[in-house]
Amino acid sequence: MRSWKIAAATLVALATAAAPLAQAAPDKGHQGQTKPGHYSFAVIGDIPYGTDQVAALPAWISEINAADPKFTVHVGDIKNGSSRCDDAYYRAIKTDVDQFTGALVYTPGDNEWTDCHRTNNGSYNPLERLAFDRSIFFAQPGTTLGQDPMRVSTQARAGFPENVTWSRHGVDFAALHVVGSNDDLQAWTGLGNTAPTAEQVAEERARMANAVRLVKATFAHARHEHDRAVALFLQADLFDPTYAVTWADDSAFQPLVQALVDQSNAFRGDVYLFNGDSHLYNADRPLASGSKWLSFYGVTGSAERLQRITVDGSSNNKDWLKVTINRPGAPETLSWERIAYRHQA
Numbered sequence: 001m002r003s004w005k006i007a008a009a010t011l012v013a014l015a016t017a018a019a020p021l022a023q024a025a026p027d028k029g030h031q032g033q034t035k036p037g038h039y040s041f042a043v044i045g046d047i048p049y050g051t052d053q054v055a056a057l058p059a060w061i062s063e064i065n066a067a068d069p070k071f072t073v074h075v076g077d078i079k080n081g082s083s084r085c086d087d088a089y090y091r092a093i094k095t096d097v098d099q100f101t102g103a104l105v106y107t108p109g110d111n112e113w114t115d116c117h118r119t120n121n122g123s124y125n126p127l128e129r130l131a132f133d134r135s136i137f138f139a140q141p142g143t144t145l146g147q148d149p150m151r152v153s154t155q156a157r158a159g160f161p162e163n164v165t166w167s168r169h170g171v172d173f174a175a176l177h178v179v180g181s182n183d184d185l186q187a188w189t190g191l192g193n194t195a196p197t198a199e200q201v202a203e204e205r206a207r208m209a210n211a212v213r214l215v216k217a218t219f220a221h222a223r224h225e226h227d228r229a230v231a232l233f234l235q236a237d238l239f240d241p242t243y244a245v246t247w248a249d250d251s252a253f254q255p256l257v258q259a260l261v262d263q264s265n266a267f268r269g270d271v272y273l274f275n276g277d278s279h280l281y282n283a284d285r286p287l288a289s290g291s292k293w294l295s296f297y298g299v300t301g302s303a304e305r306l307q308r309i310t311v312d313g314s315s316n317n318k319d320w321l322k323v324t325i326n327r328p329g330a331p332e333t334l335s336w337e338r339i340a341y342r343h344q345a
Contacts, residue, residue, distance in 0.1 A: 039169075042067070043321040043336075045075035045235065045276030046109070046313020048093070048345075050083070053317065056345035057096050063341055064320055065101045070168070071150060072100055075276040075311065076109025076179065076235030085116035085124050090136045097145055104146035107162055108133055109235040109276065110179040117188035126188060127203060138162055155210055163214050167221070170228040171325055171333060174218040176211045176256075178234040180277045183208060183252035204252060212259045219263040229270040229333035230263075237277035237310060239286035239293050250296075257297045261287055264303035270333040271306040274321075279314040281321075281338060283307065309336065318344065 042064050048054045064072060078093045079085070090112070097104055112133050116124040141156035143149045144164075152164040165174045184204050187193045196204075215232065222230050238253045264271045264287075286293050287303035294302055311321050319338040326335060 038325065038327045039070050040067070040322050040324045042069040042072040043075065043233070043274050043309075043311050043323060044072065044313075044317075045311045046077040046279050047074075047317045048078070049080040049314045049317065052345040054092075056341075056343055057093075058099060059343040060320070060341055061096065061099050063339075063343065065099075067322065067339070069102060069322070071103040071105060071144070072146070073175065073233050073274070074104065074106040075233050075274060076107050077111045077276060077313065078106075078109065079111050080314070081111045081115050081118070082120050084120070084122045085112065085129050086122060087132065090133060094136050094145075098147070100146040102146050102148050103144040103150040105144050105152070105164065105166075105173075105175050105233070106137055107175040107177055107233060107235060108137075108179065110181045110184070114179050114181045114184040114186075117190035117193075119190050121190065123190045125191065126184065127199065130203075134161060155214060158210055160207065160210050163210060165214065165218055165221075167225075167227070169325060170225075170328070172218050172222040172225075172227050172230045174214050174230075174232050176214060176232060176234040177207055178211050178236045178238075178253070178256060180236050182249055183236065185252045186248075208252060208255055212255050215256070215259050215263055219267050222269060223267055227269060228328065229272065230267065231272040231274065231334065232260075233274045235276050237275050239284075239308060240278045241282060241284075242278050242280060245296070247296075254297045254299070257287070257293070258299045260306060261299050261301045261303045264306045265301060271303065272334055273306060273308045275308065275310055276313050278310055279312065279316050280310065281312045281316070281319075282310040312338065 048057045079089060113126050113130040115121060116126050116129040137145065138161040141154045141161035142152060144152055150166065152166045154161050155163040160177060162177045167173065184200060185196050187195050218230055236253065238257060285306060286308050287306050289302045289304065312319055319340045321336055322339050323334055323336040326333060
């Protein structure tokens with residue numbers, strides 16, 4: 001699943017608030033639609049896992065390109081958790097994802113940095129791997145990946161170029177760098193540690209604080225603009241239904257979960273949370289009244305309108321998620337469907 005020391009001055013810089021949301025170019029019609037507010041985007045995650053999926057990735061990208069989504073979001077994990085974190089792999093995946101003909105928003109997962117301490121991953125220092133991942137995939141902060149990149153607002157000045165926001169036709173989007181392995185608070189056992197290191201904790205606290213700031217900034221913009229919906233994307237499954245989660249697994253996520261409750265309740269529109277990590281498609285309302293997750297996280301209040309969508313990944317990666325932004329007046333701002341890949345790994 002789910003070393004570099006950070007000086008005090010750096011931590012102060014990391015607390016910088018997020019920039020305002022970038023406004024994407026006006027929609028001029030898409031797939032025969034000339035009315036604003038009706039178009040689609042793609043969501044994928046936890047791919048490619050293993051050599052067969054690495055070989056299949058270009059074909060999958062071509063299939064998504066053929067559907068012509070406005071943009072694609074990859075919610076993290078560009079490798080599995082038991083393969084090496086060598087430089088060449090990241091560069092090869094970057095070459096592949098450069099083939100997206102539209103814009104690609106990517107947020108890191110735990111497998112490409114947090115878990116790289118594992119012996120079978122190469123016993124890397126995770127913070128060094130995070131820095132390398134950023135150097136490959138976030139070399140141009142404020143601009144997405146893909147052959148037709150879009151402009152996004154970014155927390156690059158705070159040290160988090162991967163935390164980005166953008167908006168289209170009344171929907172505010174944010175990609176948050178929040179990962180499995182308890183957001184990197186699990187011990188780097190492959191490096192001989194039995195508890196989180198001081199630098200590990202400092203990095204996680206700063207990154208989580210900025211993720212929460214980004215959530216608040218995104219909702220604030222949506223309220224100011226009277227927008228219809230907020231859609232958030234991250235790798236970690238904060239509400240994993242596939243196993244008996246313990247506090248040691250998910251304790252780091254508590255500030256974010258409280259922010260999701262507070263901000264959802266202060267916003268009149270629809271709220272969507274897309275994630276990967278648990279690999280199995282799921283759609284639910286994990287913070288509605290009566291949910292076990294409210295007591296698990298010890299949060300105050302509930303979020304009745306927040307919908308969570310987990311995308312298929314790993315061995316379940318047989319499809320991609322097509323998400324449609326419906327025209328104003330529709331019962332829901334977003335609707336979605338799983339599109340099976342014609343090419344199977």
